[in-house]
Amino acid sequence: MAETLSESPDLLSSAETPEVAAPYLSEVTAEPAEVFEHVAEAEIEAPTAEDHEALTMVAQAAAQPARGEVLEPLKSHEIIQLLLMIDTKLDENRDRELNPGQPMPLQPEVSGDYDYRMAA
Amino acid sequence: MSFWTATRKLITGTELKQRAPRSRSKLTLRDLIRRESAIGSQLFGQVPAGHRREFFYLDSHTWVWYEEWLDQSGKRQELTTRYEIHPNGVLKVQDGQPYAVVEGEELENLFLAIRMYYDRTSREIYKRDPLTQQSILA
Numbered sequence: 099m100a101e102t103l104s105e106s107p108d109l110l111s112s113a114e115t116p117e118v119a120a121p122y123l124s125e126v127t128a129e130p131a132e133v134f135e136h137v138a139e140a141e142i143e144a145p146t147a148e149d150h151e152a153l154t155m156v157a158q159a160a161a162q163p164a165r166g167e168v169l170e171p172l173k174s175h176e177i178i179q180l181l182l183m184i185d186t187k188l189d190e191n192r193d194r195e196l197n198p199g200q201p202m203p204l205q206p207e208v209s210g211d212y213d214y215r216m217a218a
Numbered sequence: 219m220s221f222w223t224a225t226r227k228l229i230t231g232t233e234l235k236q237r238a239p240r241s242r243s244k245l246t247l248r249d250l251i252r253r254e255s256a257i258g259s260q261l262f263g264q265v266p267a268g269h270r271r272e273f274f275y276l277d278s279h280t281w282v283w284y285e286e287w288l289d290q291s292g293k294r295q296e297l298t299t300r301y302e303i304h305p306n307g308v309l310k311v312q313d314g315q316p317y318a319v320v321e322g323e324e325l326e327n328l329f330l331a332i333r334m335y336y337d338r339t340s341r342e343i344y345k346r347d348p349l350t351q352q353s354i355l356a
Contacts, residue, residue: 172326172329174307174321174325177325177326177329178303178304178305178306178307178308180329180333181279181303181308181328181329181332182279182303182305184332184333184336185275185279185303187336187340187348187351188254188275188336188339189277190351191339191340191343191344191346191351192247192250194344194346195245195250195343195344196245196246196247196250
């Protein structure tokens with residue numbers, strides 16, 4: 099195994115944007131089959147309307163510049179839903195650029211943001 | 219008429235010529251990824267001398283962090299880390315290593331980096347508001 103990022107000299111300590119530290123690389127211990135054992139089926143219940151509203155608000159906040167912003171701690175499953183949503187929006191940005199003039203898929207009727215359930 | 223358009227007209231007496239639309243169709247996905255990665259590589263601070271860094275969204279909920287540097291003996295070292303976003307968790311895999319679940323601080327840092335990536339690429343490459351995805355070109 100090559101040198102890891104956490105061992106690489108000056109790599110992580112060089113960050114000049116303190117609001118984002120590089121993702122550190124923790125020990126890799128899990129076997130492939132074990133990876134999702136403790137998150138299997140993940141206790142992720144179907145989102146309620148309140149969940150949806152809260153996630154939409156968080157997503158709107160997430161789309162704003164992070165500098166100087168104080169966010170309430172997010173739960174892991176909220177972060178994951180937001181990451182899936184952001185990925186989908188990145189795909190949309192690329193699709194628009196590569197296929198100008200092509201109609202985009204129907205957008206959900208959620209004010210200002212994407213329905214995370216469609217991205218999941 | 220915008221302030222700058224009006225100012226130009228006042229100074230030069232002429233209207234600003236309409237620019238020909240940029241031909242976007244010639245761009246490839248690779249081009250876009252390269253542009254995005256140029257931004258992604260900046261999200262973690264200045265890249266140390268002798269290092270090369272890439273951080274970009276590949277596709278299908280997969281992110282790539284590539285780092286290349288010279289070790290003390292001058293030998294080139296490289297490390298590719300792939301993050302896969304799944305509905306029930308984020309997985310990380312490195313060359314020759316088994317998958318690992320990304321949790322805690324690492325997950326939060328990855329989230330912050332991806333947020334900034336989306337925000338900056340939307341504004342700087344795609345010229346769109348990251349929240350509404352509406353064009354920000356005047």
